[in-house]
Amino acid sequence: MELIRMRHVHKVYKNGVTAIHDLDLAIKKGEFVFIIGATGCGKSSLIKMLYREERPNDGQILVGGIDVAKIKNRKIYKIRRKLGVVFQDFKLLPKLTVYENVAFALEIFGLPKSEIYNKVVKVLDLVGLKNKAKQYPTQLSGGEQQRVAIARAIVNGPKILICDEPTGNLDEKTSMEIMAVLEAINKLGTTVIMVTHDTEIVNKMKKRVIELDSGRILREYAEGEYVHEVS
Amino acid sequence: MKLVRILMRNIRDSFKSIVRNFSLSFASISCITITLIVVTIAMILSENVHEMTKKIEADVTIVAFLNVDVTQERIEEIGNEIRALPNIQPGSQGLQLDDKEKLRQDMMEASDTYKDILKNWENREDNHLKDAYRIKVVDIEKIKETADAIRNIEGVEVVQDSEEMIHQLISVFDVITKGTYIIVIALILVTAFLITNTIKITIFSRKREIDIMRLVGASNMNIKIPFIFEGLLLGILGSVIPIIITIYGYSTIYTSFKGKVFGNIIQLVEPQPFVYYVSLVLMGIGIIVGMFGSWRAVRKHLKI
Numbered sequence: 001m002e003l004i005r006m007r008h009v010h011k012v013y014k015n016g017v018t019a020i021h022d023l024d025l026a027i028k029k030g031e032f033v034f035i036i037g038a039t040g041c042g043k044s045s046l047i048k049m050l051y052r053e054e055r056p057n058d059g060q061i062l063v064g065g066i067d068v069a070k071i072k073n074r075k076i077y078k079i080r081r082k083l084g085v086v087f088q089d090f091k092l093l094p095k096l097t098v099y100e101n102v103a104f105a106l107e108i109f110g111l112p113k114s115e116i117y118n119k120v121v122k123v124l125d126l127v128g129l130k131n132k133a134k135q136y137p138t139q140l141s142g143g144e145q146q147r148v149a150i151a152r153a154i155v156n157g158p159k160i161l162i163c164d165e166p167t168g169n170l171d172e173k174t175s176m177e178i179m180a181v182l183e184a185i186n187k188l189g190t191t192v193i194m195v196t197h198d199t200e201i202v203n204k205m206k207k208r209v210i211e212l213d214s215g216r217i218l219r220e221y222a223e224g225e226y227v228h229e230v231s
Numbered sequence: 232m233k234l235v236r237i238l239m240r241n242i243r244d245s246f247k248s249i250v251r252n253f254s255l256s257f258a259s260i261s262c263i264t265i266t267l268i269v270v271t272i273a274m275i276l277s278e279n280v281h282e283m284t285k286k287i288e289a290d291v292t293i294v295a296f297l298n299v300d301v302t303q304e305r306i307e308e309i310g311n312e313i314r315a316l317p318n319i320q321p322g323s324q325g326l327q328l329d330d331k332e333k334l335r336q337d338m339m340e341a342s343d344t345y346k347d348i349l350k351n352w353e354n355r356e357d358n359h360l361k362d363a364y365r366i367k368v369v370d371i372e373k374i375k376e377t378a379d380a381i382r383n384i385e386g387v388e389v390v391q392d393s394e395e396m397i398h399q400l401i402s403v404f405d406v407i408t409k410g411t412y413i414i415v416i417a418l419i420l421v422t423a424f425l426i427t428n429t430i431k432i433t434i435f436s437r438k439r440e441i442d443i444m445r446l447v448g449a450s451n452m453n454i455k456i457p458f459i460f461e462g463l464l465l466g467i468l469g470s471v472i473p474i475i476i477t478i479y480g481y482s483t484i485y486t487s488f489k490g491k492v493f494g495n496i497i498q499l500v501e502p503q504p505f506v507y508y509v510s511l512v513l514m515g516i517g518i519i520v521g522m523f524g525s526w527r528a529v530r531k532h533l534k535i
Contacts, residue, residue: 051446074451074533081448091443095251105447110237152447 002062003029003159003191004050009059009069011045011215019045020056021215027193029159032186034202034226035195037212043195046212047162050193051083052076064159084153084161084190088168090145092137092152098124099133102152123151127181143174147181154185161185163194167201175201199228237453245460249468252433256465259429263469263520266422267513270415271477274509275500277411282500284404291374291397293366295381296389299359305386306362312384313366318377320367331360361388371401419516426524430462434528441532451533458529459522466521467514474510481506 004027011020019042027033035043048054049061052068061068064082071079092101099120106116124130127147137145146166153161163182167175179201186192196202202209209226211218249256297309310326319325335358339346352358366381368374382390434441444454482502490499 077445077448077450077453080446085446091439091446093440093443104443107240108237108444108447108449108453110233110240112232112236156448 001029002026003031003064004193005060005062007060009049009061010057011042011049011054012057019215020049023059023215023217025210025217027191029191030186030189032183032192032205032207033194034205034207034209035193035212036197036199036202036209037218039197041212042215043212044164045215047164047193047195050160051085051162052079081156082159084150084156084158086146086149086153086161086163086166088165090137090142090149092145092148094137097134097136098129098140098148101137101148102155105152105155119155120151123155126154126184127151141174142170143177146170146174146178150178150181150185154190158190160191160193163192163196165195165197167196167198172200176204179205202226203228237456241457241460244457245464248433248437248457248461249464252436255429255433255436259426259433259465259521259524260469262422262425262429263466263517264472266418266520267470267473267517268476269418270516271473271509271513273411273415273418274512275477275481277408278505278509279500280404280407280411283498284401284408286498287397287401288371289367291367291371293368293374293378293381294391295364295366295384295387296361296391297363298386298388299361301362301386303355309384309386310364313364313381316377316380318368318370318373320369325367327365329363329365331355331358331362334360334363371398374398419520423520423523423527426462426465426520427527430458430465430525430528431531433461434458434532438532441529454533455526455529458525462521462523462525463518464521465525466517466519469521470510470514470517473513477509477513478506481509 004025006023006025009020009023009025010018012018021042023046035046037043045054049056050063050068052071056069059069063079066079068079093104096104102120102123103116106119111119121130121133124133127150129144129147129151132140132144137148140148146169150161150166161182166182167178170178175198182192182194183205203226206224206226208223209221211220295309295313297306301309306328310328313319313326332355335349335352338360339349352360366377368377378390381387441454485499485502488499490501
């Protein structure tokens with residue numbers, strides 16, 4: 001089943017830069033997909049359109065059956081509730097504890113406290129931070145902060161987890177720890193789409209890879225096909 | 232249940248946010264406080280002026296003295312003719328007859344000198360005083376025309392209407408009242424904009440929070456409501472000092488002047504329940520201004 005379907009997507013920024021050019025793409029439910037490419041190849045624009053931070057100029061983007069390109073600004077939250085997003089810079093609230101940061105995503109919906117507690121504890125356990133729930137983000141290492149961000153992204157039980165360079169600020173060992181967490185989440189049935197320029201990680205993970213160049217798909221590799229030649 | 236929880240969370244968050252961003256909250260509150268103090272002064276002033284105008288207007292009377300020799304019958308006819316004129320207040324208040332016999336009695340009571348002279352004027356024919364009608368008008372602006380109309384009635388000898396000075400006084404009061412209204416409205420608008428800007432700064436410092444809220448799927452309403460609540464709270468907090476000043480300040484002024492200024496000329500409005508009405512209005516203005524300011528400020532951040 002296709003969870004994401006892009007057809008003839010064009011994205012030109014107001015300054016005239018073409019980010020995405022006539023792009024077609026399909027991602028199935030439960031897949032783990034890497035999107036790679038050099039800086040400026042359009043990979044960030046591509047995923048920003050998935051969670052509707054950017055709107056394409058032309059084309060169709062179906063996410064879980066909804067055309068994200070056509071959705072109105074004030075209805076964006078409907079699509080956001082189906083997605084989890086993780087960023088390079090974590091985007092945590094420094095004044096809230098780990099627990100509060102994760103619970104934040106649930107409190108908006110007015111869930112009962114006990115339900116919030118159960119869900120938050122469950123995801124913190126999944127990312128391995130159950131015993132740091134009461135600490136503040138500044139007291140954590142970068143890898144731990146990213147795991148809090150992942151916990152927050154998945155606490156709503158989204159179908160898709162979008163990761164924009166989640167390991168960009170982390171060392172190799174920590175990066176692989178994060179990748180292990182993402183893989184575990186993927187195994188539970190969540191589709192994971194990850195943008196990265198770290199070919200080492202892509203090499204090790206052996207997942208489906210989409211390589212972009214100048215807003216077009218340069219090559220697609222099926223699971224296990226991609227091998228980066230170290231130059 | 233779900234709504235109640237969301238509501239409770241919003242209220243809690245608003246309190247937290249006011250405490251966390253204390254300096255900015257303080258700025259907003261002070262801004263509202265200062266405006267509302269000026270507003271309360273303006274309101275008290277204009278209400279007192281208004282009351283005074285009403286009292287003076289109520290006291291303004293046309294007195295029409297009749298010819299000495301009018302018959303009892305003619306007196307009644309004149310009364311009916313005056314009644315038929317426009318701009319006369321209805322009821323016994325609008326038209327009162329001062330009988331010359333009654334006048335004689337009053338004067339005799341007032342002084343012994345009069346008593347000596349007047350005691351022999353018992354018969355109507357001997358009484359050289361004049362019957363008079365006291366007339367009150369509806370529209371004080373048209374008192375001159377009404378007085379002229381009365382003057383033309385046969386049997387009416389002299390007509391005294393309110394002096395020009397009172398007329399001018401009333402129009403001055405009118406200007407003062409209208410002026411204070413304009414000042415109050417202008418102040419409220421200015422404060423609304425100031426609050427918008429102050430809250431904009433608060434929101435700017437919380438842009439990250441709003442971004443994250445949007446990211447995790449908060450609807451525009453979810454994001455807006457805590458800020459609007461915050462505005463409401465700022466409004467209430469900002470109206471506390473002005474309300475205290477109104478209730479205690481005005482009551483103190485009233486008691487220290489014993490309700491009157493310049494002898495008996497100016498009668499102040501009774502503090503109760505007046506101060507409570509003013510307080511309610513102040514809080515209402517605070518709340519509206521706070522909520523409107525927040526709403527405007529947060530709206531900008533919700534567009535993509």
